[in-house]
């Protein structure tokens with residue numbers, strides 16, 4: 034804190050102690066933050082300064098007289114009561130900022146958020162779902178309607194200065210209005226198990242036009258933008274790899290043969306897989322599709338600790354992932 | 363002790379009352395000696411020493427976990443362990459530090475040793491209960507150890523549901539451990555309250571009570587009132603895990619946020635259970651080393667009580683983003699700010715006491731000054747978290763980690779270590795090397811501030827806590843923090859060596875090495891079995907900090923006193939006529 038200005042190694046050119054401010058209420062929060070910061074700095078310097086001064090000035094010397102302190106009741110009362118005033122002021126500005134950030138603007142865009150161990154799924158008003166990536170139009174109030182499928186998570190976007198727990202069994206909301214185009218992150222800030230720190234999502238704040246276009250087209254293979262043209266396998270696989278990361282498959286499936294909560298995908302294609310039910314199956318297109326859409330249908334032997342969530346991604350995306358799985362040797 | 367030498371060998375169940383408590387004891391089994399004499403002792407000082415050994419061991423274990431956690435954070439991704447191991451590590455660190463180390467550290471260990479002597483009493487009110495409390499603590503610690511050996515827990519020390527209901531780690535033994543240790547805490551509290559009410563020496567009015575005793579009194583009240591809530595909460599959690607009763611898990615029809623309310627209803631007061639005794643120690647240190655009556659005695663004493671009361675009303679500040687209504691949040695925020703007042707009052711009074719004082723910078727005082735500096739930072743950064751607007755951003759980030767370490771380590775641990783330096787001669791009868799003490803002090807404070815100052819910035823910039831992995835932009839600050847933790851660890855190592863050397867070959871301590879006017883220094887060092895020599899039981903004619911009333915004999919029986927260089931000091935304790943202030 035005190036050293037805040039000495040350390041500024043951030044490659045993102047953040048100014049001072051707070052991250053870049055990208056939403057409407059954020060500047061107010063920063064204002065409050067710096068107000069208490071300087072208030073605290075002042076007190077810290079006064080208290081420490083006096084302490085060192087006294088220690089230096091009244092260091093024990095021969096012949097010191099041992100006196101009783103004079104009656105300081107007045108000063109005592111002063112420094113008991115005076116802070117009350119500061120406190121009232123501090124409380125007031127803090128509460129104002131909080132309420133400001135808790136009230137949604139008119140006609141907000143509602144986005145459904147589902148937290149699962151360990152990914153964020155976003156559903157837009159048109160039904161489109163995406164995992165690990167959140168598109169936000171700039172200059173429009175947004176309301177996140179959030180729920181959790183398993184344990185408590187917490188939705189945190191530092192750049193917007195918003196945070197709210199995502200609690201199973203209830204809905205919670207976060208509202209904000211982005212005022213700057215750019216990128217940010219969603220972090221999970223309620224500890225939720227193994228990959229808590231991997232429960233991230235990319236936030237893209239884009240102009241309204243770009244947002245609307247994106248909503249219409251849905252996610253498409255950036256390597257083959259035309260959905261009707263043929264797409265070479267390696268281009269599909271490339272997109273598949275991106276999806277694999279974006280959808281947080283990486284948090285459960287290693288690609289180098291190391292142990293992970295789900296089976297490793299090193300050499301998964303065509304593998305003869307023993308199932309929990311005692312049967313066995315060869316990994317092919319249909320099995321992959323089923324594993325993604327209905328993971329509980331066939332459980333790989335020995336993987337009963339972690340539960341793979343069902344993914345509702347499009348067929349084209351599944352194709353791309355399948356194409357990618359073939360390439361992990 | 364000359365008297366002891368001329369006595370006939372003491373009768374087994376009537377130990378020589380002039381002999382040091384380290385040599386003889388009275389115990390549950392009459393005549394028990396050696397190790398058995400320690401394990402079955404009824405002497406509060408010996409029980410305190412057993413606590414001391416236990417909490418220091420816990421601090422060592424918790425410290426090793428902390429260093430491993432910090433080492434892992436040296437670089438993003440895997441540095442030395444995988445994510446699951448990391449989650450176990452920080453949980454065990456938190457659990458060990460909170461339940462095994464810091465809660466019993468000052469009250470049960472130091473309080474047991476010092477409180478009855480400061481009251482001029484022979485022992486605590488209920489010596490057998492006191493021994494039982496220790497064994498309950500030890501029993502609870504065994505459960506915790508059992509859980510750790512079997513793989514530990516990965517829920518965080520807060521055991522939030524429904525994660526803790528579903529986690530497949532060894533949650534039940536761990537919470538049973540915490541549950542059992544809670545009883546130890548309650549019983550110690552009851553014992554101390556009774557002792558302070560009933561066992562004070564003649565003349566020791568409430569207004570002459572040492573501030574350490576006041577702090578322990580406030581702490582005991584909190585322990586007695588708050589700990590049962592934790593016990594119930596943990597029991598409910600156990601029932602949910604073991605029998606599938608739906609209390610907190612929404613899948614079973616429970617309410618997960620209810621757990622958080624219950625948990626913090628205990629754990630916020632527990633935060634004051636951890637810090638208030640540290641403040642008590644600091645008041646003693648300032649009194650002794652500033653050699654002056656403390657400014658605002660009643661304000662300091664009552665602020666402890668104030669913290670104990672207000673501390674019960676603010677638990678909701680841990681739930682600002684958990685989905686409480688805006689009104690509830692506003693009320694909890696306002697109440698939280700109230701806590702700042704008693705804390706501030708203490709700091710102002712300590713600093714004011716230094717004014718026109720006669721300050722000696724011996725090692726214990728250094729720790730007290732570090733306490734003031736660091737606790738002020740801890741307290742002021744608490745304002746950021748009590749403010750609703752900023753708390754939303756800072757909650758569950760490294761800012762919080764830094765804040766509570768500034769309070770717990772920068773505050774309580776500094777007070778604990780300072781108290782250990784201060785009372786070490788009283789407890790062991792040995793002096794230690796001041797030089798090593800200063801070196802250790804510098805390393806620890808420098809390392810500590812390096813480790814945790816950086817974390818404030820990390821948190822403000824958005825680095826969440828309990829993260830195994832992090833974005834590259836946070837790496838530099840994490841590395842500085844990790845390097846700080848090595849310096850900190852090394853500093854504690856130096857202190858450990860210093861104390862062990864003192865035990866093995868330290869110079870014997872005079873009766874009153876610091877020239878203190880407090881009652882515990884008026885009796886031989888180390889104290890005899892019933893604290894005061896027979897016939898010398900104290901009758902107080904002045905307060906514990908009345909330096910202007912204390913006689914030269916009472917104060918200057920020490921050595922190294924800059925006010926009287928070259929004064930001849932006796933290095934062996936003699937029962938002086940002034941002892942017990944009974945003149």
Ligand code: HEM
Pocket residue numbers: 425428429431432452453455456457459460464517518519520763767770771775813827828829847850
């Ligand atoms: C001695 C040096 C210490 C170091 C280097 C240290 C370091 C750490 C670190 C790195 C964390 C993990 C932060 C996170 O990922 O959330 C942590 C958590 C914690 N520490 Fe310490 N710590 C130290 C001493 C203490 C002490 C004395 C206490 C006593 C109360 C303490 C109490 C805690 C608690 C309660 C947690 C939270 C655990 C959790 O998140 O469940 N620490 N510490």
Ligand SMILES: [Cu+2]
Pocket residue numbers: 185186187221222223224225226228229230232
């Ligand atoms: Cu999480």
Ligand SMILES: [Cu+2]
Pocket residue numbers: 629630633676677679680
């Ligand atoms: Cu609290």
